Amino acid sequence: MVLPQQIVIVDDERSVRNGLSNLxxxxxxxxxxxxxxxxxxxxxxxxxxxxxxxxxxRLKGMSGFELYAILKKHSILLPVIFISAEQDDSVQNYAHSLGAVTFLRKPIDVDILLDIIRDELSQGKAY
Structure with missing residues (x-):
């Protein structure tokens, strides 16, 4: 039996967390x-x-970028998709410079999100 793959969602908006989780x-x-x-x-x-x-x-407290940097410092090297309502291209560029799988602007196109997740997780990488 193959267990489902787990995805962790970190967002300070409950509706976003719940919507992504349900999807x-x-x-x-x-x-x-x-x-x-x-x-x-x-x-x-x-x-x-x-x-x-x-x-x-953009999270309350530490930013998503700060969180990812801390995880990397502790050798937790998981693929990440950053999301944000931020429209500044420098934010997107910074996300990519950190090694993000991608950066998606809110509102998120769920078909694109699912395609990216399927593609990333089908590569058989071990984390």
Whole structure:
């Protein structure tokens, strides 16, 4: 039996977390949701078995970029999709410079998101 792949969602907007979680569940993924980077760091074991992160850039407290830098510093090298309502191209460029799978602007095109996730997770990378 193959277990579903887990995706961790970090966004301070409950509606975004729930919407993404429902979408991903309908596609056969499991999810774990966090309201902030600090909340995720308090439950770091939640990343065990995680295949991918979806992280909002603008969070209350530490930013999504800061969270990802801390994870990398601790050798937690998961693929990440950054999301944001931010329209500044420099934010997108910075996300890519960190090694993000991609950067998607809100509102998120769910078909594009699912295509990116399927493509990334089908590559058989071990994290």
């Amino acid at each position: 991903l569940h309908s596609e056969g993924y499991t999810t774990n949701q966090f309201e902030s980077g600090e909340e995720l760091m308090r439950d770091i074991m939640a990343l065990t078995g995680t295949a991918l992160l979806i992280v909002d850039v």
